[in-house]
Amino acid sequence: QVQLQQSGAELAKPGSSVKISCKASGYTFTSYYISWIKQTTGQGLEYIGYINTGSGGTNYNEKFKGKATLTVDKSSSTAFMQLSSLTPDDSAVYYCARYRSGSGHYFDYWGQGVMVTVSS
Amino acid sequence: NIVLTQSPASLAVILGQKATISCTASESVNKFGINLMHWYQQKPGQLPKILIYNEFSRAPGIPARFSGDEAELNFTLTIEPVEADDVATYYCQQGLTFPLTFGSGTKLEIK
Numbered sequence: 192q193v194q195l196q197q198s199g200a201e202l203a204k205p206g207s208s209v210k211i212s213c214k215a216s217g218y219t220f221t222s223y224y225i226s227w228i229k230q231t232t233g234q235g236l237e238y239i240g241y242i243n244t245g246s247g248g249t250n251y252n253e254k255f256k257g258k259a260t261l262t263v264d265k266s267s268s269t270a271f272m273q274l275s276s277l278t279p280d281d282s283a284v285y286y287c288a289r290y291r292s293g294s295g296h297y298f299d300y301w302g303q304g305v306m307v308t309v310s311s
Numbered sequence: 312n313i314v315l316t317q318s319p320a321s322l323a324v325i326l327g328q329k330a331t332i333s334c335t336a337s338e339s340v341n342k343f344g345i346n347l348m349h350w351y352q353q354k355p356g357q358l359p360k361i362l363i364y365n366e367f368s369r370a371p372g373i374p375a376r377f378s379g380d381e382a383e384l385n386f387t388l389t390i391e392p393v394e395a396d397d398v399a400t401y402y403c404q405q406g407l408t409f410p411l412t413f414g415s416g417t418k419l420e421i422k
């Protein structure tokens with residue numbers, strides 16, 4: 192069955208960076224893009240961007256350009272998102288999700304989410 | 312960006328009755344005759360799950376109690392009959408233009 196297993200919770204200091212992972216299983220990794228979504232109580236769900244797991248090509252929400260960097264390791268079927276120059280506003284749950292790009296641009300499987308807390 | 316306005320923010324429904332959730336788009340989300348509007352369910356403490364994609368297509372394993380419809384730019388998710396397991400927050404999402412955007416969510420409770 193399709194599974195997206197994300198790394199564990201992160202506690203980071205303002206100004207630092209974190210890199211969270213999303214390991215896919217149960218399907219051919221390079222056949223689907225991976226997207227990242229931010230969830231906060233105040234802002235709800237926000238699309239961060241996607242990565243083409245075959246080519247490494249990316250699409251970013253303008254709001255997250257310079258904040259998020261998406262990469263992929265095909266050999267381990269793992270996608271990564273690095274968040275840089277962290278501020279308390281980056282505290283949120285971050286989900287990876289399998290992205291259906293050719294069928295309507297939606298997310299059919301989600302990881303369990305990673306809580307990132309930014310605090311001094 | 313396409314803004315999706317969901318209403319109501321919360322609703323309480325009697326078991327076995329109908330729940331109707333609305334999502335109004337600020338502009339068309341239609342591509343080649345298909346509305347790229349999708350619905351998700353997020354139960355408390357859990358990850359979101361796709362319910363409906365492309366306006367009215369149910370995702371695999373989703374019961375027929377869940378249905379999607381559209382009138383002009385107003386999209387609706389209907390749950391009938393409502394079951395106790397349906398307690399969750401429901402989100403719409405448009406897939407036409409980037410950045411992909413979500414509605415603010417509707418919290419469903421049982422009366």
